[in-house]
Amino acid sequence: MAERDFIAQRLAPLATSAAARGLADDAAVWTPPLGRDLVFTHDVLACGVHYVPGDPPSDIAWKLLAVNLSDLAAMGAAPCGVLLGLGLSAAEDDDWRAAFSAGLGRALVHFGVALWGGDTVTGLAAAVLGLTAVGSVEPETALSRSGAKVGDDLWVSGSIGDAGLGLAIALGHAPHDAALLKRFRRPEPRLALGRALIGTASAAMDVSDGLLIDADRLAQASGVALAIDLGAVPVSDAAAARCPTLAERIALTTAGDDYELLFTAPPGVDVAALSGRTPVTRIGAVTAGRGVRLANQGVDVTPARLGWEH
Amino acid sequence: MAERDFIAQRLAPLATSAAARGLADDAAVWTPPLGRDLVFTHDVLACGVHYVPGDPPSDIAWKLLAVNLSDLAAMGAAPCGVLLGLGLSAAEDDDWRAAFSAGLGRALVHFGVALWGGDTVTGLAAAVLGLTAVGSVEPETALSRSGAKVGDDLWVSGSIGDAGLGLAIALGHAPHDAALLKRFRRPEPRLALGRALIGTASAAMDVSDGLLIDADRLAQASGVALAIDLGAVPVSDAAAARCPTLAERIALTTAGDDYELLFTAPPGVDVAALSGRTPVTRIGAVTAGRGVRLANQGVDVTPARLGWEH
Numbered sequence: 001m002a003e004r005d006f007i008a009q010r011l012a013p014l015a016t017s018a019a020a021r022g023l024a025d026d027a028a029v030w031t032p033p034l035g036r037d038l039v040f041t042h043d044v045l046a047c048g049v050h051y052v053p054g055d056p057p058s059d060i061a062w063k064l065l066a067v068n069l070s071d072l073a074a075m076g077a078a079p080c081g082v083l084l085g086l087g088l089s090a091a092e093d094d095d096w097r098a099a100f101s102a103g104l105g106r107a108l109v110h111f112g113v114a115l116w117g118g119d120t121v122t123g124l125a126a127a128v129l130g131l132t133a134v135g136s137v138e139p140e141t142a143l144s145r146s147g148a149k150v151g152d153d154l155w156v157s158g159s160i161g162d163a164g165l166g167l168a169i170a171l172g173h174a175p176h177d178a179a180l181l182k183r184f185r186r187p188e189p190r191l192a193l194g195r196a197l198i199g200t201a202s203a204a205m206d207v208s209d210g211l212l213i214d215a216d217r218l219a220q221a222s223g224v225a226l227a228i229d230l231g232a233v234p235v236s237d238a239a240a241a242r243c244p245t246l247a248e249r250i251a252l253t254t255a256g257d258d259y260e261l262l263f264t265a266p267p268g269v270d271v272a273a274l275s276g277r278t279p280v281t282r283i284g285a286v287t288a289g290r291g292v293r294l295a296n297q298g299v300d301v302t303p304a305r306l307g308w309e310h
Numbered sequence: 311m312a313e314r315d316f317i318a319q320r321l322a323p324l325a326t327s328a329a330a331r332g333l334a335d336d337a338a339v340w341t342p343p344l345g346r347d348l349v350f351t352h353d354v355l356a357c358g359v360h361y362v363p364g365d366p367p368s369d370i371a372w373k374l375l376a377v378n379l380s381d382l383a384a385m386g387a388a389p390c391g392v393l394l395g396l397g398l399s400a401a402e403d404d405d406w407r408a409a410f411s412a413g414l415g416r417a418l419v420h421f422g423v424a425l426w427g428g429d430t431v432t433g434l435a436a437a438v439l440g441l442t443a444v445g446s447v448e449p450e451t452a453l454s455r456s457g458a459k460v461g462d463d464l465w466v467s468g469s470i471g472d473a474g475l476g477l478a479i480a481l482g483h484a485p486h487d488a489a490l491l492k493r494f495r496r497p498e499p500r501l502a503l504g505r506a507l508i509g510t511a512s513a514a515m516d517v518s519d520g521l522l523i524d525a526d527r528l529a530q531a532s533g534v535a536l537a538i539d540l541g542a543v544p545v546s547d548a549a550a551a552r553c554p555t556l557a558e559r560i561a562l563t564t565a566g567d568d569y570e571l572l573f574t575a576p577p578g579v580d581v582a583a584l585s586g587r588t589p590v591t592r593i594g595a596v597t598a599g600r601g602v603r604l605a606n607q608g609v610d611v612t613p614a615r616l617g618w619e620h
Contacts, residue, residue, distance in 0.1 A: 002619065004619070019350075021454065024455060024456065024531050025384075025385065025454050025455055025456075025515075025531075026351065026380075026381040026384040026385055026455070026515055026516055027349045027350055027351035027381045027382060027384070027385045027387070027445075028349065028350040028351070029347050029348070029349050029350075029385065029447070029452040030347065030348050030349075030350065031347050031348075031449065032342045032348055037339050037340065037341050038339070038340050038341075038342055038348075039337045039338065039339050039340075040329075040337055040338040040340065040391070040393055040426050040427060040442075040444070041336065041337035041338070041393070041427060042393040042394070042395050042427060042428045042429050042440075042442055043395075043429045044395045044396075044397055044429045044430075044431045044440070046397060046431050046433070046434055049431060049433060049434075050431075070336075071336040071337045072337060074335075074336040074337070075335065075336055075337045075339065077337070081350070083350055083351070083352040083442055084352070085352050085353075085354045085395055085440035085442075086354075087354055087356060087397070087438040087440075116350050117350060117351060117352060118352045119352050119353045119354045119440070120354075121354045121356050121359060121360075121438075123356070123359060124356055124359075124435075124436065124438060125434075125435035125436055126434065126435055128397040128431075128434060128438040130352075130354070130395035130397075130429070130440040132350075132352055132393055132395075132442040134350070135337075137339070139341065142339040144331065144335050145334060145335055145336070146334065146335075205335075205336055206336055221334050221335075309312065309314070
């Protein structure tokens, strides 16, 4: 199927908003909501780097959308629309493209976000999939990484390390577990939590490269240090069962693809009361200094490698 | 140089707008101008497909920005900001990345557009460069491909076919000519013309895959036919000298990468009077029917292949 037919038959039916103009114009045209700031992010997933060639195409589509929406969540923004930049190889055959498009359509509906446009190129050596997500937020309320203050509590949503174990399963390096694999293939951006944190969180970001390395980035952006208690880091039952040793528990804090929110809030704020159905856990505190430290029962166990370094 | 250092040392210094937050947050935050529609486009350039591996990195950066701004021009929009999606291979070494970034910085300044954010991944087999451009336009005035009416005149800006000859030069298939090569490597988006056409043009698009194939797309979007007079198609002196035969002149109308604007306007409108310093030429008319026809002195010379089919 030529690019033209792929766009006309697979993607145009997903572009149902007026802004997309049926993908028939040179660009999309959108009237932004009055009195809102706009939030923009663009993340790229490369085959063999960010996903496994054997991952189901519908899950790859989900993940491409979800990792970008996770960036919007980290800013407290609500998603509005997306643009695709699909670079495809011969490995992404007609069946792959049909399954990808169908999965993308379902993901767009699930998250209530419009496909506005984009570009498709074929003939590449391997697939490279880009997506731009546009969101909106009340003026001057967007969260940032830079507001953490000494004495704040450090929180994280959900559970840490599941996706890293899911990657090992996807690669055939670990026994199957549907829930862990799903955490790797179909991350859930914490959009509702991000919006709920506006006005409360002093700093926020999403955890994509590993809890510790992302905590280190938040610490750097805020000019503070973060002290994390390993025993407090939330771990799923499945992950706990697979990681009985201290070394394995530490490794969970350096695994990527969690797409949880890491955030700070003034001490004593009952974050759990405002996070609704999203579980949140206090895992440490903001202290004076620089960098991140991980402690286990009071003993520093900070590993040399904090996560996925690009 | 790691991705992190490339972003910090090469790209962050270009991201000077407040919206970009120094590329230190998960996303950009921008307050859109009051009472404007926003225009979004995303185009991808793949090494070996859209540019030649030996093209200067600064020219590749220019082209990546220019082809996207050309889409904004086709809608009559003024550019505001861009997000990058850079997929790089080992061939894009530190020198390449430095030259690319420097060239991108100059192009951003030239066009008065802000770098808001994006993503960089490395380790690909070949470079794939995506860019999202965001523009703005007066509400409900954006141009489209779909408004051409029977009896309208058909116009094009600049000259047609130079970039195709420039590609042949870049590939080493034709003798050097700096002006023709520049048309391929450093296209000039017709931003001022696009804005000037608002309220006058009944339909518009940019010519990226060849005059004839893009005219065919405009005809299809508008539900009309377009009749083009080959003798009226503007050709540079350099292109005319290289293309003395009828077949060669026809080939110019199927060559890609012109990034001129193709547009229709009611008959009798003096488009040249409102186009300022941008040359425009009437090349035909909108007629009843479907598709595009190219005539030379009244004889149909429409080629079987209209341009670059994706």
